[in-house]
Amino acid sequence: MSNLPKIAWIGLGIMGSPMAENLIKAGYTVAGYTLEADKLQRLAQAGGTAAGSIAEAVSDADVVITMVPASPQVEAIAYGPDGILENAKRGALLIDMSSITPQTSIDLARAAGEKGIRVLDAPVSGGEAGAIEAVLSIMVGGEQADFDAARPLLEALGKTIVLCGPHGSGQTVKAANQLIVAVNIQACAEAVVFLEKSGVDLSAALDVLNGGLAGSTVLTRKKDNFKTRDFAPGFRIDLHHKDMGIVTDAARTVGAALPVGSVVAQLVASLRAQGDGGLDHSALLRGVERLSGHPTDG
DSSP states (O other): OOOSOOEEEEOOSTTHHHHHHHHHHTTOOEEEEOSOHHHHHHHHHTTOEEOSSHHHHHTTOSEEEEOOSSHHHHHHHHSSTTSHHHHSOTTOEEEEOSOOOHHHHHHHHHHHHTTTOEEEEOOEESHHHHHHHTOEEEEEESOHHHHHHHHHHHTTTEEEEEEEESTTHHHHHHHHHHHHHHHHHHHHHHHHHHHHHTTOOHHHHHHHHHTSTTOOHHHHHHHHHHHHTOOOOSSBHHHHHHHHHHHHHHHHHHTOOOHHHHHHHHHHHHHIIIIITTSBGGGHHHHHHHHTTOOOOO
């Protein structure tokens, strides 16, 4: 028998499935629940247990981890008679790794506390590749003692794990992360179109740019997407659109100006309105191509 805490994992999407599998590889017992039957089968094949409901997954868990798209989904799985708070045991630790509004995290921590359930907000950065490779950056909000208890588990999922402050702080830092990533991708996309229209060898140009001050994790991760126009989703435009709404709203609340971020938020929204919401966020390149009179394939 393992002395490791028993895990319930709710939400087995692009990020959640490989993250749950990394916990199984690290020796944790993982019971999972999600709406897609094929994702439950994948978990079972990896050595986890497919649960038939949220209640079944969380009832005996020491730690409940959630990874769902947005605030409404977090609220749907957390609250109500069939939700996490009504069915998890007292003393359990709920780690929400979704990217949601800071206020949703604060409200969840308060409601969970009334049930004797501890909460951390722990959104991640690194995309699908980071999830698979267990090298995610994890930004955490909550109590120090809960963070210390969760740290061994989080170390099976990521490399940079930082407590950023009280409840909601992890989400605030994630919002800033998404601002930086979106602006960076947009700048890279503009550079790609500029380079190609200038007749430069794109592959050579991106390699040398990435070795200097213009280099970035974004360029390292996304340059092949740009070169091959492969926009299979690692992180969908739809989700980045949601995140840009979070950061612009949060910045307005605290009185922080986002002049460049607001423009990029509109470019993300425009791409989504043109039917590209299901593509990877590197598809911002398609928006720049359209503005530059360069035909795209749809």
